[in-house]
Amino acid sequence: MTLLVPNLELVKTITKPSPDKIVLLIIDGLGGLPHPQTGRTELETADMPNLDQLATEAICGVIDPVSPGITPGSAPGHLALFGYDPFSYNIGRGVLEAVGVDFPLESQDVAVRGNFCVIDEAGLVADRRAGRLSTEKCAELCQLLDGLVIENVKIFVSPVKEHRFMVVFRGEGLAPDVTDSDPQQIGAAPKSITALNPQAGKTASIATKFVAQAKATLAGHHPANMVLLRGFSQRPQFPTMGEIYKLKPAAIASYPMYRGLAKLVGMEILETGNSIEDELATLKQNYADYDFFFVHIKGADAAGEDGDFDRKVKIIEQVDRALPSLMDVKPDVLVVTGDHSTPALLKGHSWHPVPILLRSKWCRPDKVCQFSESACAGGGLGRFPAIHIMMLAMANALKLTKFGA
Amino acid sequence: MTLLVPNLELVKTITKPSPDKIVLLIIDGLGGLPHPQTGRTELETADMPNLDQLATEAICGVIDPVSPGITPGSAPGHLALFGYDPFSYNIGRGVLEAVGVDFPLESQDVAVRGNFCVIDEAGLVADRRAGRLSTEKCAELCQLLDGLVIENVKIFVSPVKEHRFMVVFRGEGLAPDVTDSDPQQIGAAPKSITALNPQAGKTASIATKFVAQAKATLAGHHPANMVLLRGFSQRPQFPTMGEIYKLKPAAIASYPMYRGLAKLVGMEILETGNSIEDELATLKQNYADYDFFFVHIKGADAAGEDGDFDRKVKIIEQVDRALPSLMDVKPDVLVVTGDHSTPALLKGHSWHPVPILLRSKWCRPDKVCQFSESACAGGGLGRFPAIHIMMLAMANALKLTKFGA
Numbered sequence A, B: 001m002t003l004l005v006p007n008l009e010l011v012k013t014i015t016k017p018s019p020d021k022i023v024l025l026i027i028d029g030l031g032g033l034p035h036p037q038t039g040r041t042e043l044e045t046a047d048m049p050n051l052d053q054l055a056t057e058a059i060c061g062v063i064d065p066v067s068p069g070i071t072p073g074s075a076p077g078h079l080a081l082f083g084y085d086p087f088s089y090n091i092g093r094g095v096l097e098a099v100g101v102d103f104p105l106e107s108q109d110v111a112v113r114g115n116f117c118v119i120d121e122a123g124l125v126a127d128r129r130a131g132r133l134s135t136e137k138c139a140e141l142c143q144l145l146d147g148l149v150i151e152n153v154k155i156f157v158s159p160v161k162e163h164r165f166m167v168v169f170r171g172e173g174l175a176p177d178v179t180d181s182d183p184q185q186i187g188a189a190p191k192s193i194t195a196l197n198p199q200a201g202k203t204a205s206i207a208t209k210f211v212a213q214a215k216a217t218l219a220g221h222h223p224a225n226m227v228l229l230r231g232f233s234q235r236p237q238f239p240t241m242g243e244i245y246k247l248k249p250a251a252i253a254s255y256p257m258y259r260g261l262a263k264l265v266g267m268e269i270l271e272t273g274n275s276i277e278d279e280l281a282t283l284k285q286n287y288a289d290y291d292f293f294f295v296h297i298k299g300a301d302a303a304g305e306d307g308d309f310d311r312k313v314k315i316i317e318q319v320d321r322a323l324p325s326l327m328d329v330k331p332d333v334l335v336v337t338g339d340h341s342t343p344a345l346l347k348g349h350s351w352h353p354v355p356i357l358l359r360s361k362w363c364r365p366d367k368v369c370q371f372s373e374s375a376c377a378g379g380g381l382g383r384f385p386a387i388h389i390m391m392l393a394m395a396n397a398l399k400l401t402k403f404g405a
Helices: A008-014 A049-057 A074-081 A093-100 A135-145 A198-218 A241-245 A256-264 A276-289 A299-305 A309-327 A386-396 B008-012 B049-057 B074-081 B093-100 B135-145 B198-218 B241-245 B256-264 B276-289 B299-305 B309-327 B373-377 B386-396
Strands: A022-027 A059-064 A110-119 A125-127 A153-161 A164-170 A226-233 A249-253 A292-297 A333-337 A354-360 A382-385 B022-027 B059-064 B110-119 B125-127 B153-161 B164-170 B226-233 B249-253 B292-297 B333-337 B354-360 B382-385
Touching: A008 A241, A022 A074, A022 A309, A022 A386, A049 A309, A049 A333, A049 A354, A059 A386, A074 A256, A074 A386, A093 A110, A093 A153, A093 A164, A093 A226, A093 A256, A110 A198, A135 A153, A135 A164, A135 A198, A153 A198, A164 A198, A198 A226, A241 A249, A249 A256, A249 A276, A276 A292, A276 A309, A292 A309, A299 A309, A333 A386, A354 A386, A382 A386, A382 B382, B008 B241, B022 B074, B022 B309, B022 B386, B049 B309, B049 B333, B049 B354, B059 B373, B059 B386, B074 B256, B074 B386, B093 B110, B093 B153, B093 B164, B093 B226, B093 B256, B110 B198, B135 B153, B135 B164, B135 B198, B153 B198, B164 B198, B198 B226, B241 B249, B249 B256, B249 B276, B276 B292, B276 B309, B292 B309, B299 B309, B333 B386, B354 B373, B354 B386, B382 B386
Parallel strands: A022 A292, A022 A333, A059 A382, A249 A292, B022 B292, B022 B333, B059 B382, B249 B292
Antiparallel strands: A059 A354, A110 A125, A110 A164, A110 A226, A153 A164, A333 A354, B059 B354, B110 B125, B110 B164, B110 B226, B153 B164, B333 B354
């Protein structure tokens, strides 16, 4: 079987610079499901004259974030948006947690995801999440462990959320190829951390000592008395968007996770504020200095995850009201879509296709004049995997040469 | 990631002969972009009652020639139409030039693309194209070099267009794995031609001697004083359409490049004239003797490349008027599409999807009754990669057995 996606090495051979600029506006969790009382999705409920006007001028469609039926996490969802096959380009769990808290990960660091947990007197895991302790408590416990140095390896521990934290080991001669201590079930003992190859021996030894020390430190700190580690990993060495697309790309995102993902593919991170208006102001201020902008808006996804249909509608309307400020910079190619659907009815990410619009001088507009799941499904772009978005945007920015003679 | 494509070895196992005949009518560069004054593309402007009638009786859709966003050259565009994955099946530049001038390439020949160029007194390339000298001048210079024999290797030199020509080396013990002499930039010296493996040593030596002799010969022949060679290649050994599809395929094309491409996939080439009417007359005369016909019409692409919207419209109308003669043969399966779009507005090949119609007794017609970009985008075939066309045509000709039990 062949998959008709050009690999990034081939893509490199057909990209070229052009004066045109691309803005990729990602409304996280954009797609939804119809409200049982109205039969309309969040997008179909929202009053959004600007997005509908854009849809009218654009070519529209729906994307499968990764592949039909697959519900992506944030990492594969965004890798696909940036043109990286999420089945081939993996980001380790530890690295994802580290970039998710804006930790300045260095290339030789080994990062791992931690859970505060409870073990019983027999040493078996009684609660993998220590009662989902509060994020405040997590931060307090992390402080007890942060800054340890074991055999010249410095250990950073930062809280993520509730029982979750990240650990980063920094020092000479570390490698990520070690097994997890997290048995991923209750009633089992934490596993010993072992090296999968000789290069990882030191990491296994240091991590084992760290776990022992954490156990000793946590003894008097209810509700947790132990840590579980999983997903030892190093920062992946992906080809950068600069190398692949010959772009100078910048990311504008108020949540650290998305800044981290953007950094992993070589984008520059622009400082911005928390609101949509802040993000678009940042775009305007920096528009002259880059030729690709990834703008990430988080609120719709959070509202969807909370099952709050009305709040998700309001956030979409808020994006719509802020759009004129984006249009002021007159992007040559504007793409608006999401990294996945987050229907309020499902209270979580889902597999449903996400509407997309692409507006450019060369887009060949279709008849769609509403930016919604149902209208875009009949658009000129049809239904396609998100991984093609970058090539379509590049084509519309006249940044691709002919493939083959 | 996108649609799964069965490889040709698998395809071979499910193809079977049937009495039905397939006609694949390729209108080169068919797709376009809306005229800024009318909002209608070339196809949407043309008066074409016959194509619209066919669309009404057919199932319609749009194809991505290679993959979304990618602008294909003629070779990958046509390989995809014939069912060959253009990312896997490559044709070297030299071979493409040779088949493009109808040169009868033998399997052991090594072909290479040449440029007449100018080098300065320091031996650096001053002009890679010798002022884009005329095709007549090119033919004149080629004659000076054609027919040389160096160490029993016969050398054929034929003009292509302007500064472009092809060289074919014919003799014992040649291999294509040698580096280019063309530095692909001005201000650099021509590179030495070196063998990439021991088998190619003789080729490198002969080609180097040929370049030296060309330099000596051209010394007195303004405006060129040197040649640059790139893309040493041998005729690829593709599985033939006969082997894969169990077809007896024939090609009708007035331009040599397309005859050459058809020959590379094992089609028989039927002699024809220059006009659309000539080509369709050839189809009628030979209809009894083959069960697959590739009919290639060049004019629309050439008009698009010239940026001549109106001429492209006229050529489409001319095809439409000639269609009844094609319909006379009552093809069991008729596919009409293009190898890529060539919008007059862009004056070149583009990435935009191309309308397609497929008419057969078993096609399950949709509601589309106009053969245009916008109407076909809403057709029953949806949007799909061109590589699937052959399997759809084969299925409609009842030439495929069930896959799996």
